[in-house]
Amino acid sequence: MTPDMWISLAAGIGGGALRVGVPFLFVSLGECLTEKSGRINLGLEGVLVLAAMASFGGAYLTGNAWLGVLAGAVAGGLLAALHGLLCSLPRVNDVATGIALMLLGTGLAFYLGKPLMQPQAPQIPAIELGNWSDSPAVRAALQINALLPVGLLIAVALWWAFGRTRYGLLVRLTGDSSHAARALGYSVGGIRLIATSVGGMIAGLGGASLTLFYPGSWNEGISSGQGLIAVALVIFARWSPLRCIGAAALFGGAGAIGPALQSVGVSWGYHLFNTVPYVLTLLILVLTCKPGAVAVGSPGELSNTR
Template identity: 80%
Template sequence: MSAEQWLILVSGIVGGALRVGVPFLFVSLGECLTEKGGRINLGLEGVLVLSAMAAFGASYLSGSPWVGVLAAAAVGALLATLHGLLCALPRVNDIATGIALMLLGMGLAFYLGKPLIQPQAAQLPAIPLGFWSDAPAVRSALQINPLLPLGVLLALAMAWGFTHTRAGLLVRLAGDSAHAARALGYSVPGIRLAATAAGGCIAGLGGASLTLFYPGSWNEGISSGQGLIAVALVIFARWNPLRCVGAALLFGGAGAIGPALQSVGIGWGYHLFNTLPYALTLLILVLSCRPGQIVPGSPTELSSNR
């Protein structure tokens, strides 16, 4: 390949990592916050799909993509709150409830979103990072989602908050020792409900990035399982918000290899490269989730109660 082709290839992978990684980032941060409080939410796939539909619909009806972003965050918080309320009931299993909420969210999105498959909604304005290049392909590849800086700032805020704020310490306490939290007079169900709702709100921003930036449309296969992959991504990041940023970019880059190769005329193995995020997920689960082994960094309540 020529130097220009190499530049286009590298720009395509880097730009693709920054675009494709945004939903992974928000959903993984949302799940990280939820699990830090001692609760698992496998329903984030449903949150992602329903919030993506809500974002597209609100943007289409209002003409403003930022209204769509707010709608996605609100819908994500509502569905996650339902999950938190159900899980607070006696003898209710987090995982089973999460799967049920995932099916509910996806079903609602498919039903309510059928009129939105054809229309076009207002999209989020891109941040042009390829202004330094004269190559149109490079400039096009480096069009960055404006929600990405928000996700990075949110990861920094979460990492700082878990160690330097009372709210963050309470979330960690509920996730590491529910008995200690109760002994200190705190409501563990209340803390977990707040963490779950906030996690759903954050995950909803990932849905907004799907329909309002890349790929920028609504259809029933919009998420491709990214909500479920993000659960494995949190394990890979060891429940560290800052590591979630790197893990999201890694998964995003893996998903961008196929399109980047196609942009320089290499079409062989396109569909094979598209399976890389799923192969990485399986590899992470095989290496991290072994019988009788506690993953370093995992909240104690997750390993003791589930």
Template identity: 75%
Template sequence: MSDVSTFSTLGLWGDVAVAVLGGAIRVGTPFLFVSLGECLTEKSGRINLGLEGVLVLSAMAAFGGSYLTGSAWLGVLIGCCAGALLALLHGLLCSLPRVNDIATGIALMLLGAGLAFYLGKPLIQPQAAQIPALELGAWSSSPQVQAALRINALFPLGVALAAFLAWALANTRWGLIVRMAGDSSDAARALGYSVNTVRVLATTAGGFIAGLGGASLSLHYPGSWNEGLSSGQGLIAVALVIFARWRPMACLGAALLFGGAGALGPALQSVGIGWGYHLFNAVPYALTLLILLWTCSPRRSLQGAPLELGMSR
């Protein structure tokens, strides 16, 4: 009887599927916010490779804010503001003459990570208030299903934000201005818009959105602060944007795909399949390499890309 009660009525592979689905949402939530932030930034014609630093710094700031104030939501806001400030610095530096987006992004990635590691040392041991979870598995009597469907409360916000960005970029004046700055800076200037201002604002807004991903890491999953928290998710998000062809709703699907890949190992381990655990943990990174190889053709890599991204600045 004890063996029967170990698994839900869905069966072994049903449990794995539910665990992967829940893990896709849980692990994919930070990917979603960071990729949406980078999508908005790149739509304006700017690349921000400093997103890894933004993610780590916002995760530390969110955890510290939650710990000091006792409110997880204030912590989320503080994390978003920290991400926006670092992205603002990136935007301002890249607006200077003869400053390269890529080099600046790498420098700020190191700056953000260094600040987070230095300022976050007192936060490694303490516990902070966590973002509440949505219990979508309450309909089931299976503990496995209930645990898998315990969803980060920020995830529905990410879905709504992806839909809003997709609609706004296609149907609003500011969306048109952002896309114009990304596709033709000369056309934007001819209409009287400051391309640098548009890009700085888009980069800052992208950093604010990416800050939600950092808050998800430290205040929900895994729900703590340590120096290895990000594991390169900020850089993977850049590949996600390419894979999604700079479309916000496609970023949602790509984030869930990567989240599911990252959740595959723990899902198999949860049902007693322990072999190859570390191999399965490498799936997101292998998937990133496959995407980069698949998009290395100029015909494919530039499809859907803002035209200004292909110009040297």
């Protein structure tokens, strides 16, 4: 390949890490908050897909992309709140409920979103980072989602809240020891419900970025399992909001390898490179989830069988 092709390839992968990684960032931050409270939400795939549909529908009906983003956050928060309410009932398992909510969320999205497959909705504006280059390919690759700075701010805010605020410490206390939280007079169920709902709203922003920026349309295969991959992302990030940024960029870059190669004319193995994020997920789970061992940074309640 020529030097210009190498520059275009690097820009494509780098830009893809920022562009494709945005949904991963929001969903992993939402799951990080949920798991910090001692609850796991495997229904985030359903949350992501339902929020993506709601965002596209909201933007299409109102003609305003930011109202669509708000609709996605609300839809994600409501479905996550349902998960939190069900999990607060006696003898209800988090994992089984999450799988059921995943099926419910995707089913609702596919049913309600059928009329939205053809129309076009207003899109979230892009931040231009490639104006320094004369190459159209580089400029196109470095068009960044305007929601990315929001995700970075949320990551910093969660990191600060967990370490410096009373509410963040309460979430961590509930996730590490529900008995200690109850002994101090706090409602474990209430704290987990709020954390799960807010986590769903954050994940909903990831759904909005899918349909209102990249790829910028609504279809039934919009998510490609990114909600489930987010669980592995949180484990890889060791339940740290700041590390979720790097993990999301890593997975985003992995997902951008195939399109970046195709953009410079390399078509061999294109579909093979599209499997890199899933292979990376399996590798992370194999390396970090060892039988009989608790992952470093894991909230104590997650190791308990509920």
